[in-house]
Amino acid sequence: MSRRDRLSGNEAAATAIRQIDPDVIAAFPITPSTEIPQYISSFKAEGLIGTEFVTVESEHSAMSACIGASAAGARAMTATSSAGMALMYELLYVAASDRLPIVMAAVNRALSGPININADHSDSMGARDSGWIQIYSENAQEAYDNMLMANRIAEHPDVMLPIMICQDGFITSHAVENITIEDDSFVKDFVGEYNPEKYLLNPDESLGVGPYSISIFYMEIKRQQFEAMNNARAVIAKVSADFTARTGREYGMLEQYRMDGAELGVLLMSSSAGTGKEAVDMLREKGVKAGLVKIRVFRPFPAGEIAEALRGLKALGIMDKSDGFSGCGGPLGAEVRAALYGKSDNIKTINYVYGLGGRDVKVADFEEIFAELAAMRDGAELPDCRYHGVRE
Amino acid sequence: MIEIRWHGRGGQGAKTAALLLADAAFATGLHVQGFPEYGPERMGAPITAYNRLDSKPIRVHSNIYAPDIVVIVDESLIGAVDVTAGLKNTGSIVVNTDRPPSSVRELFAGCPGAIYAIDANEISMRTLGKNLPNTPLLAAVARLTGIMPEDEFIENMEHSFMHKFSTKPEVIAGNMNAIKEAWKGAVLI
Numbered sequence: 001m002s003r004r005d006r007l008s009g010n011e012a013a014a015t016a017i018r019q020i021d022p023d024v025i026a027a028f029p030i031t032p033s034t035e036i037p038q039y040i041s042s043f044k045a046e047g048l049i050g051t052e053f054v055t056v057e058s059e060h061s062a063m064s065a066c067i068g069a070s071a072a073g074a075r076a077m078t079a080t081s082s083a084g085m086a087l088m089y090e091l092l093y094v095a096a097s098d099r100l101p102i103v104m105a106a107v108n109r110a111l112s113g114p115i116n117i118n119a120d121h122s123d124s125m126g127a128r129d130s131g132w133i134q135i136y137s138e139n140a141q142e143a144y145d146n147m148l149m150a151n152r153i154a155e156h157p158d159v160m161l162p163i164m165i166c167q168d169g170f171i172t173s174h175a176v177e178n179i180t181i182e183d184d185s186f187v188k189d190f191v192g193e194y195n196p197e198k199y200l201l202n203p204d205e206s207l208g209v210g211p212y213s214i215s216i217f218y219m220e221i222k223r224q225q226f227e228a229m230n231n232a233r234a235v236i237a238k239v240s241a242d243f244t245a246r247t248g249r250e251y252g253m254l255e256q257y258r259m260d261g262a263e264l265g266v267l268l269m270s271s272s273a274g275t276g277k278e279a280v281d282m283l284r285e286k287g288v289k290a291g292l293v294k295i296r297v298f299r300p301f302p303a304g305e306i307a308e309a310l311r312g313l314k315a316l317g318i319m320d321k322s323d324g325f326s327g328c329g330g331p332l333g334a335e336v337r338a339a340l341y342g343k344s345d346n347i348k349t350i351n352y353v354y355g356l357g358g359r360d361v362k363v364a365d366f367e368e369i370f371a372e373l374a375a376m377r378d379g380a381e382l383p384d385c386r387y388h389g390v391r392e
Numbered sequence: 393m394i395e396i397r398w399h400g401r402g403g404q405g406a407k408t409a410a411l412l413l414a415d416a417a418f419a420t421g422l423h424v425q426g427f428p429e430y431g432p433e434r435m436g437a438p439i440t441a442y443n444r445l446d447s448k449p450i451r452v453h454s455n456i457y458a459p460d461i462v463v464i465v466d467e468s469l470i471g472a473v474d475v476t477a478g479l480k481n482t483g484s485i486v487v488n489t490d491r492p493p494s495s496v497r498e499l500f501a502g503c504p505g506a507i508y509a510i511d512a513n514e515i516s517m518r519t520l521g522k523n524l525p526n527t528p529l530l531a532a533v534a535r536l537t538g539i540m541p542e543d544e545f546i547e548n549m550e551h552s553f554m555h556k557f558s559t560k561p562e563v564i565a566g567n568m569n570a571i572k573e574a575w576k577g578a579v580l581i
Binding site: 006032117118139168170171172174175176177178271272274275277278358360361362363364 | 411414415418423424425426427428430449450451452453454455457
C-alpha cells in the first residue's frame with residue numbers, strides 16, 4: 001500500500017534512494033543537493049541501508065568512485081548540483097562511454113558567476129552532450145517517481161547508460177509538498193536486482209573498462225553510445241508504462257496540458273510547468289486557446305513527439321532556464337526549432353530565457369508571455385529570442 | 393486556497409513555523425506547500441517563508457504575491473521590508489508586537505485587512521525562557537486559518553514537537569505551553 005506523506009523534493013529523492021538501497025553512494029555536499037547525502041548518511045547510521053557510503057573530497061572524486069564501483073559491478077549513485085556537477089563533467093563523459101548505469105539525483109542550480117545558489121538549468125544543460133540520459137521533474141512526486149524508474153532504464157541491457165534525474169533547486173528541493181510514497185517492498189520489486197552482464201569483479205571473465213582507444217576504435221564506441229541512447233526511448237516508454245500500470249501515475253517522454261485545440265503554447269521543463277498550467281487554466285476560462293507542453297525526457301531528445309504535440313499551434317514560446325550564449329537562444333530553443341523544421345514550419349516561435357539564478361516565475365509571467373504569443377499570432381513582429389522577467 | 397507569507401529574520405524560526413503549519417494542515421487532509429525563500433543565509437537577515445493550503449492539489453511553484461495572511465515575526469522589519477505588499481483586502485496581518493492597539497494601527501495605516509497583534513516575544517520568554525517567537529505565532533496563525541480546532545491542533549503539535557525535538561525533549565513542555573497560551577493570544581485591533 002502506498003501512503004500519503006508530505007516531503008521536500010530532496011527528502012523525496014533521498015527516500016527513493018533508501019528504498020532502492022544501492023550498493024555504493026559516493027557524494028560531496030553542495031547546495032541545494034546537500035540534504036540528499038545528509039539523509040543517506042543518517043539512513044546508514046540508523047542501519048536502514050546496506051549501502052557503502054563513500055564521503056569523497058570533491059565531486060570529481062565522487063563521480064570517479066561511482067565509475068569504479070559501477071565498473072566493478074555495483075549499483076552506484078550520487079547527488080550533486082551546479083559547480084559540483086561542473087567539476088564532474090570530465091567524468092560524466094567517461095561514465096557514459098564506459099556504459100556505466102550510474103544514477104544521479106541532480107538538483108539544478110545556476111553556475112557561477114555571479115555566484116548564486118538558486119535554480120536554473122545551466123548545470124545539467126552543460127552536461128547535455130555528455131551521453132547521460134536526462135529526466136526533469138516538476139515536483140517532489142515526479143522527482144521521487146523518476147528516481148524509482150531510473151535504475152531500470154539505465155541498467156537495461158539495450159541501454160547501459162548513466163542517468164540524471166533533475167529537479168529545480170530550492171523551488172522543489174526545499175519545498176514541502178504532498179506526495180504519495182510507495183511501500184519499500186513495492187520499490188524492491190519494481191526496481192529489481194542489478195545483475196550486469198559484464199563487470200570487473202567477475203572471476204570467470206576478464207574485462208577491461210575505459211582503456212585508451214585509438215582512432216580505429218574510438219568512433220565505433222561513439223556509434224554504440226548513439227545506438228544505446230536511441231534504444232533508451234523504447235525502454236523509457238516500457239518502464240514508464242509499467243510504473244503507470246502499478247501506481248496510476250502517468251509518465252511519457254513529455255506531458256501535454258490542454259493542447260487540444262490550442263493555438264498558443266509554451267514548452268518548458270521542471271517546476272515552472274505547474275505554474276504555467278495554472279495560467280493556462282485561467283486563460284482557457286477567458287476563452288484564450290492556450291496549452292502547455294512539458295518535456296520530461298530531454299536526453300534522448302523526443303524530437304518526433306515534440307513535433308507531433310505542437311502540431312496545430314499558431315504561436316509557441318520555448319522557455320529555457322539557461323542561456324547557452326549562442327547569441328540566438330538557449331538549448332531548448334535550438335533543439336525544439338530543429339524538431340519542428342520541415343514538419344511544422346508555420347508555427348511562429350519565440351525562445352524565452354527565463355528564471356535564471358532563481359528569478360521567481362509567477363502565473364503573471366505566463367499571462368504576459370501568452371499575451372505576446374497572441375500578438376505574434378496576429379502579426380506582430382517579435383525577436384526570435386528574448387529574456388523574460390529581467391530589468392533592462 | 394489560503395496563501396500565507398511569513399516575514400522574519402534569520403534564526404527566528406519563520407521557516408520552521410511555516411513547515412510546522414504545513415504539517416498540521418497536512419494532518420487534516422489538505423494539500424500543502426511550505427517553503428522558504430533563500431537569500432544570503434545569516435542570522436538577523438530578513439527572510440521570507442511561505443505556505444499554501446488547499447483542498448485541491450497545488451501546482452504553482454512561485455513565491456506568494458497576494459497573500460491571505462502575512463505574519464510579521466519581527467516588528468523591526470516594518471518599513472525595511474514591504475511586509476504587507478499585495479495583501480488581499482479580505483486578508484489579515486498577524487504581528488508580533490508589545491505596542492498598544494492604537495500604535496499598532498498606526499504601523500499599518502492605509503493597509504487593507506484585519507490586524508491581529510500578539511506579544512509572541514513575551515509568551516516565548518515566559519514559557520520557553522528564551523525569545524523564539526515562531527511557536528506562539530504559529531498557534532495564532534493556525535487559529536486564524538481555521539484548519540483545525542484547538543484541541544486537535546495542540547495534539548498535533550505535541551506529536552510534531554516530540555518528533556522534531558527527539559534529541560532535546562526538555563524543550564517540548566515549554567513549546568506546548570507557548571502554543572496553548574498563544575492560541576487565543578492574538579488580539580484583533
